[in-house]
Structure formats: C-alpha cells, structure tokens
Amino acid sequence: MCELLGMSANTPTDICFSFAGLMRRGGRTGPHRDGWGIAFYEGNGSRVFHDPLASAESEIARLISEYSIKSRIVISHIRQANRGRVCLENTHPFTRELWGRSWTFAHNGQLRGIKQYPLRHYRPIGTTDSEYAFCLMLDRIRRRFPQAPRSSRQLRQYIGKLATELGKLGIFNFLLSDSRDLFAYCSTSLCWITRRAPFGPARLIDEDMTVDFKEETTPNDIVTVIATRPLTNNEDWNIMQPGELTVFRQGLPVAV
Amino acid sequence: MCELLGMSANTPTDICFSFAGLMRRGGRTGPHRDGWGIAFYEGNGSRVFHDPLASAESEIARLISEYSIKSRIVISHIRQANRGRVCLENTHPFTRELWGRSWTFAHNGQLRGIKQYPLRHYRPIGTTDSEYAFCLMLDRIRRRFPQAPRSSRQLRQYIGKLATELGKLGIFNFLLSDSRDLFAYCSTSLCWITRRAPFGPARLIDEDMTVDFKEETTPNDIVTVIATRPLTNNEDWNIMQPGELTVFRQGLPVAV
Numbered sequence: 001m002c003e004l005l006g007m008s009a010n011t012p013t014d015i016c017f018s019f020a021g022l023m024r025r026g027g028r029t030g031p032h033r034d035g036w037g038i039a040f041y042e043g044n045g046s047r048v049f050h051d052p053l054a055s056a057e058s059e060i061a062r063l064i065s066e067y068s069i070k071s072r073i074v075i076s077h078i079r080q081a082n083r084g085r086v087c088l089e090n091t092h093p094f095t096r097e098l099w100g101r102s103w104t105f106a107h108n109g110q111l112r113g114i115k116q117y118p119l120r121h122y123r124p125i126g127t128t129d130s131e132y133a134f135c136l137m138l139d140r141i142r143r144r145f146p147q148a149p150r151s152s153r154q155l156r157q158y159i160g161k162l163a164t165e166l167g168k169l170g171i172f173n174f175l176l177s178d179s180r181d182l183f184a185y186c187s188t189s190l191c192w193i194t195r196r197a198p199f200g201p202a203r204l205i206d207e208d209m210t211v212d213f214k215e216e217t218t219p220n221d222i223v224t225v226i227a228t229r230p231l232t233n234n235e236d237w238n239i240m241q242p243g244e245l246t247v248f249r250q251g252l253p254v255a256v
Numbered sequence: 257m258c259e260l261l262g263m264s265a266n267t268p269t270d271i272c273f274s275f276a277g278l279m280r281r282g283g284r285t286g287p288h289r290d291g292w293g294i295a296f297y298e299g300n301g302s303r304v305f306h307d308p309l310a311s312a313e314s315e316i317a318r319l320i321s322e323y324s325i326k327s328r329i330v331i332s333h334i335r336q337a338n339r340g341r342v343c344l345e346n347t348h349p350f351t352r353e354l355w356g357r358s359w360t361f362a363h364n365g366q367l368r369g370i371k372q373y374p375l376r377h378y379r380p381i382g383t384t385d386s387e388y389a390f391c392l393m394l395d396r397i398r399r400r401f402p403q404a405p406r407s408s409r410q411l412r413q414y415i416g417k418l419a420t421e422l423g424k425l426g427i428f429n430f431l432l433s434d435s436r437d438l439f440a441y442c443s444t445s446l447c448w449i450t451r452r453a454p455f456g457p458a459r460l461i462d463e464d465m466t467v468d469f470k471e472e473t474t475p476n477d478i479v480t481v482i483a484t485r486p487l488t489n490n491e492d493w494n495i496m497q498p499g500e501l502t503v504f505r506q507g508l509p510v511a512v
Contacts, residue, residue, distance in 0.1 A: 042343075042344045043343050043344055043345060044343075044344075044345045044381055044382065045306070045343065045344030045345030045346075045347075045381060045382065046344075047306060047344065048304075050301070050303060059319055059322065059323040060319075060323075063315060063316075063319045066315065067315040067316075087298075087299050087300075087301065088298045088299055088300075088301030088302075088303065089299060089300045089301030089358070090301075091301075095351075096353060097352060097378065097379060097381060098379075099379060100379035100380055100381055101381065102345070102381050121377065122353065123353060123354075123355060123356035124356055125300055125301060125353060125356055125357065125358050126300065126301065
C-alpha cells in the first residue's frame, strides 16, 4: 500500500491512475477505509478531490481514473486514520494560499506534541496532526519570507530546516508544493524514479494504484514519480535517506 | 442564465443539479464557454469542483449531476469572463481559511479599482476582480476580528458594511459562506425561495440548471434556494433589493 504518491513533469502530463484495488476494498475491512485524496496543479491553480470514505462505488475514484487531467505536479495520499476522525476536513491533501500561490500538502506519519506549537496566520480546519503541521510550516515560511523570496534555493533550504525540526516529533514523510516546486521529505520511507520519453508500454504498479503514462507528446518529456515505496521491482528507484529533502522542478531533482 | 446559485438547508440535502443545457452549449458559442464551479459543504470541510472550460463532454458536470452529495450549504457560479482570462485559478467559487473555517465566495459583477486596495493576509492566486474582492473582505474581517466573534450578528453586520462599501465600486452580487452562515448580497439581482417538506415533485428550472429536491428525509426539512433570478414563475420568490444582505442558516433567513 502506497500512502504518498507524487509526480513532477516538465510538460502537462496525463498520468492515469487506476484505483481498482482501492475501490474494490473501499469501505470494507481493507486498510483504505479511511479515504484518499489527490491534488492536480493546472497553471497556477490546483484541483483537489477528496474521498473521505473510499466507498466501493466511489464516483470520485471513477472520475479520476477516467478523466484526462494534464498536470505538471500531482500530490496524492491514501489515508489510514491514526489521528483525527474520518471526515472530509481530515482528508489529505490540504491546501492553503501563501504569496498568491496555491500550496498543497500530504503527510504520512504522526507528530507527537505538534499541537503545542502556537499558530498565527493559518489554522487547521480539521483535527489531524498533519494539517496542523502544514499550518505551522506555512506560518514559519510566511514569517521568514513575508514576500516570496527571489531565490528558490533560499526557500528550499528553509523548508529543509523546518522539516528537520518537525521531523524530530515523530514520523514526517511528506509531499508539499507551492505550485512551482515539489518538495519530498523522507522521514522513514520515500523513493523516486525519473522516466524520459519514450515511456513505452511500461507501467508502475502496486496492489492499489497503477500509474500509466499516456503516450508522450514530445521526445523531451521527463516525468518523476515519488512514492512511499518502489512501485516496480525491475527498475532502479532512488531510495531516499531519513532526513533527506529532495526538490523537483520540471520533472527533475534540483539543487537544495 | 443563472450566474449565482446557492442553497441553505437544515439537514444535509441532496439537491440534484442537471447541467444538461450547460453541457450541451459548453465550449460552443453560448454564454457559458467560460466555465463554472460549485462548492459543497460537508461537515466543517468543503468540496469544490471547477470546470474552467465547460466542454460539451464535461466529466465534472456529469459527476456532479450523478453523484449524491449531501450538503447543508452549496454555492455555485457560472462564469462569463469579463475580467481575467479563462483558466482554473480564475474560476469561482474561491476558497480560503479564516479562524479554522473554510470560506467560499462566488461573485457576479465587476468592481472598478478594487485592485488599488492594499492586501495584507490574503492574496489572489488568479487575476479576477472577484477573487481580489474576496481576499480584501477576508483581510478586513480578520483585522476586525482576529478571533471568531462570539456573536454571529456582529460578523453579519460587519459583512453587510463591507458589502455596502465595496458595492460602490460596481456590481457586487455575491454568495459567501464561512461554513456556518450563507451570506447573500444583492447589488443588482438576487432572489430566494424557501421550501419545506413535503417537497413533492416540484422542480426549479431554468434553461441551464434544474434543481431537483430528492425525497425529504424528515417532515421538518427546510431548504432555501438563492439565485440570480427566479427559477420558476409560479411561486413567490423573495426579490432582494439593491444593497440588501440576507443571511441564511439552517435553511432560513436569520437576523442581520
């Protein structure tokens, strides 16, 4: 079961998610009874779909699997509730606005004592540790950079610092985006792989999710997929180290 | 053509939208080529669907019309772009968080000079007057009430004051919600009607949208529908006056 799944591409890419397993087990005894959600960036905007209950007849899952959404950045999360009850406002990814950018966040893990940190600008709508941590990070980023920093590296380094600090509270694997970069932080488990055109018929598969690259539009297409664990066993996945932040832009890792 | 459509109910209600006309004309020469969007509140969370292009084969419109979403507050908007290009981030309703509540906003009209007002906490992601006005209102509300006011009437009165002030800049019909109240402000055109169980087979119809009440769950169900203009001509709609704010909670107008 893959809790976090992300994509970064250099051109709007239609990756095709198949939620067959998820939908089949949804609402029964499987580990995914607690729902899932997905955010697609489209231009400067983001589209988020949440399915708190992941019922076996999920209309949302069907829509996502049939609908062609071309996106450069995707963040998806399958939830096993360990903090906060199962409801719409507790379903990842979470979204907020900062500097006129749409930010989204999905987290795998738990953070002990996170709610003792005071919040100023952003408040959680639900009751999860995860949304609280997201609000806290944005609060800190906003305080450190009242305006968007000119240098993306400054922002990346600061996010790395925050991740290290909050990661000490527990397990803090996350995917975060400000609509430009995709930030992937590994606390215990996260990995990624970069594919270039021609993609061929290959697919990334796990028991719940198939990422099926549509035919590329140009020979220059580059797509990176980030996941909790490798989705294939015949390719070289980059296994991230605990405490490592990797930032992706246009489908490739960039300097932090 | 109905640009704004809202619903307030005292129990989660599954109103069924039929976008047959919209979908048929979408992407052609009709007035709806610029897309539409809809927000449903579910508990403390909100779900927003955006369809920037309203293509004739709209998957999103199909999903909404087939999917049973039970909600106490709904805000919907059909766009005719007069400011800002057609894209996801310019599609209503807009959403932001304040006091840990999810706020949504949809606007019909234009506001001259709105972008000369400075913004502090909230910034638009897109380029519309409408999102700018939403950010400005939340900025002002936040400054006036750093914490959520104990009295809902204080908040309602302040929103009425803001609406009057900003309404002077042009046309400012809007629907706004903080997840508790539904605020409807009439600048030039807005009306509402309250229906109580048993709803019977009656339907609200205009050329693009059919609001079809599902069978009530209890005899106490109350639902109010707010629209740019009356959707039926055989019932007594409350026609709002220019400059009037009406606030709905649990399906009924409340004191402002």
